[in-house]
Amino acid sequence: xxxxxxxxxxxxxxxxxxxxxxxxxxxxxxxxxxxxxxxxxxxxxxxxxxxxxxxxxxxxxxxxxxxxxxxxxxxxxxxxxxxxxxxxxxxxxxxxxxxxxxxxxxxxxxxxxxxxxxxxxxxxxxxxxxxxxxxxxxxxxxxxxxxxxxxxxxxxxxxxxxxxxxxxxxxxxxxxxxxxxxxxxxxxxxxxxxxxxxxxxxxxxxxxxxxxxxxxxxxxxxxxxxxxxxxxxxxxxxxxxxxxxx
Ligand code: CAA
Numbered sequence: 008x009x010x011x012x013x014x015x016x017x018x019x020x021x022x023x024x025x026x027x028x029x030x031x032x033x034x035x036x037x038x039x040x041x042x043x044x045x046x047x048x049x050x051x052x053x054x055x056x057x058x059x060x061x062x063x064x065x066x067x068x069x070x071x072x073x074x075x076x077x078x079x080x081x082x083x084x085x086x087x088x089x090x091x092x093x094x095x096x097x098x099x100x101x102x103x104x105x106x107x108x109x110x111x112x113x114x115x116x117x118x119x120x121x122x123x124x125x126x127x128x129x130x131x132x133x134x135x136x137x138x139x140x141x142x143x144x145x146x147x148x149x150x151x152x153x154x155x156x157x158x159x160x161x162x163x164x165x166x167x168x169x170x171x172x173x174x175x176x177x178x179x180x181x182x183x184x185x186x187x188x189x190x191x192x193x194x195x196x197x198x199x200x201x202x203x204x205x206x207x208x209x210x211x212x213x214x215x216x217x218x219x220x221x222x223x224x225x226x227x228x229x230x231x232x233x234x235x236x237x238x239x240x241x242x243x244x245x246x247x248x249x250x251x252x253x
Contacts, residue, residue, distance in 0.1 A: 017096030021195025029225030068122035140183035175241030191247025215248030
């Protein structure tokens, strides 16, 4: 069998790096999408020193044209179409809704939800034609339960799972599975930005008594992306230390 090609958006970030490592563990050729070239090059070198041979690719997930261009370049670079897409890139712009500006709303909706269209549309036809594909959308516990200070983020992340369920139905007959992973609070730079006192309040809400590790998300992505994952589609896997059960 030829080597599977995987693209992880936000691949050089906290959870993204762990996802890249886990997919490499399945023997896939992994491309990390990035927005900051300098950071990405340093990340690629660090990963090389750790024994990982990752490709990197600039992509602005808020732009359909940029996503189309990235897919074309990856196909040339890797000599084949993308088999596994992990829509992982995301941002927060937290603030109470009564004080939230349109810019704060729009930045999060376009990066965290429009990106699902922008990045998935250029890869889906190849997957359907090949009759094999894995699309894994990274949502959040806060898309499932809502979170004060995150009306923008919760809306976008809830939208992600609707997207998953619709596309899962369209891909099912052609071997293309589409799933959501909803991480809870994972130890990443995104979570580190939260005020220390609030972080303590959050940990107090988590039955497992700690935040998650990025590798605990990477492992789940690899589980869904595996050859044996063909019967799991349209599902949402919550990984949140028991913070939200439903
Ligand atoms: N859990 C529990 N309590 C929280 C809370 C949370 N997540 N967020 C805010 N609060 C509490 C504060 O502790 C504070 O309580 P007291 O009045 O008792 O002191 C109250 O709500 C008001 O908060 P602030 O004083 O901080 O209000 P602010 O206007 O200065 O800041 C805010 C508002 C920017 C929303 C800030 O509270 C904040 O950053 N909260 C964290 C929101 C959050 O959970 N974001 C998740 C980011 S990580 C992520 O998104 C990844 C993922 O998928 C899980």
